[in-house]
Amino acid sequence: MNRINILDDLTINKIAAGEVVERPSSVVKELIENSIDAGSTKVVIDIQDGGKKLIRITDNGCGIASSEVDKSFLRHATSKIKNIDDLYDLYSLGFRGEALASISAVSKLEMVTKTKDEPIGTKVIVEGGKVVSKEPVGTHNGTTIIIKDIFFNTPARQKFLKSTHAETINISDLINKLAIGNPHVQFKYVNNNKSMLTTPGDNKLLSVIRSIYGKEICENLIEINHECKYFKISGYIGNNNIYRSNKNLQHIYINKRFVKSKIVLDAISEAYKGIIPINKHSICFIQLTINPASIDVNIHPTKLEVKFENEKEMYIELRDILRKTLLSVSLIGKYETYDKKEETKNILVKENSNQSKNIYENKEFEDIKVIEKNYERPIDSFMSFNDIIKSENNTE
Structure with missing residues (x-):
């Protein structure tokens, strides 16, 4: 008979990292969400080699007190919730306390952090889940986290990483989504020392959309703002002049969290029937604000999926609101005149x-x-x- 073994903490963390940290973009997502939860208004993302060699996230958030730094790398250590009841009143992006523990278990991590109440900051270096050094350091308010050599101690995971180009595209797409979901935050994205994106951070959704997708998209958007029994919806949806052959420009946020919801996607698709060509997909940037007690965001390790309490009612209400908004404006093909130059x-x-x-x-x-x-x-x-x-x- 095989004996039952109790796994050590390092092995447990590496297994957990497999659920949370799938690729470099997973690291970027978790760290940026932590920055947003920390009240940051500016976040700088710097990557090299598609994030495989280096990921640096710098923010101006509240920082971590020196006495709390060690605890931040423990599994299930979080400042977002205290007990199970807090999950039903959750507005933060993170809550499970697995990000730093999982990331540090499979990388070489360096963190420099400082709160506004402390005269000096703290620098800590963690390799493979073990704290190598911790010392006081002069720095600005906020947190900087540097991740080097992801999966250096798990070669089986490292060999499944995609090409630098593919990983870079994945990170870029993720940053676009996070920027659109948080227009009050200024994002600066640097790839291999080249500036890729800077958003205004003026809390205007249209400004972020324009900085990422350009004038053409912005000129064909319809503003939507409606409140019903089940949710409040705001943002912009595309008219019949713009559409795509995929759903890459369908940005859906629930309580500021980017999600993939079949209920919402089906409602959008049904609302656009007969308005855009068959087998084409609309463009939309919508934010749904829902009572946290009516949804479950803890059904997937990456928190991309959500479950609704009233799925059928949600679907019907959202479909009808979108359809009514589309039909309330003039849906005529866009005509332009051109000079012969x-x-x-x-x-x-x-x-x-x-x-x-x-x-x-x-x-x-x-x-x-x-x-x-x-x-x-x-x-x-x-x-x-x-x-x-x-x-x-x-x-x-």
Whole structure:
């Protein structure tokens, strides 16, 4: 018979890290969420080699007191909750106290932190879950965490990391999502010493969207703001001029947490039926504020999924609100005129049987198309089908 073994803390932490830390972007996510929970208004993210070589997160949050630093690396040590009842009144992004313990177990970690009440900060170095050194150091208020050589002591995990390019894209996408979900925070993102993104941090969602996705998207967004029995919704949804072949630009946040919810995604898809082409997906940036007691965010290690208490009612209400908002505005194809100078390079004119078609190509968003029909007749003078038949009969 096999004996039952009690695993040591290091092995336990490495196993837990496998659930929380899947790849470099997982580390970035956990650390940025900690910075946001700490009340930061500025967060700087610096990565090298797709985060495999270096991840540095610096914030101006509340910091960690020197007497609390050691506890911060213990499993299930958290400042977000005190007991199980706090899960039903949860507005923070983190709460399980596994991030630092899991990350430090599979990397070489250095943390420098200081609270506003202490005259001097604390620097601690942790390798493979063991504290190597701890000393006082002069620094600004807030926290800086440096992660080097992720999975250096778990080679089986390290070999499953993707290419530098793939990991960088994953981190970039994550930072975009966190920035849009927190417009009050200024994000600065640096990749291999090259500035990739700086958001204004002016608490205006449209400003963040523009800094990430540009003017084209912003000009085709409809503001949404509504409150019902089950939730409050705010943000922006795309009109029928913009859409994609995937759901990458469907940003859904519940209590400021980016989530993937089938209920919400299905409601969005149903609301856009007949408004955008089949097999295309809308663009949206929506924030749902829901009573924490009505949702469960603790069903997945990465907290990406949520469970609702009233799923059917949520679906119907959200679908109807989105549909009503879309139909309350003028959903007409976007018409633009172009001079025969620089703009002509974006227009392809084909002449066939004395007819011309203008095909507008957006190079930055190749899969976003504007499908237009060019009628000279005013829109309010369209004839019915019966009128068209009568007109043709009279002509004959």
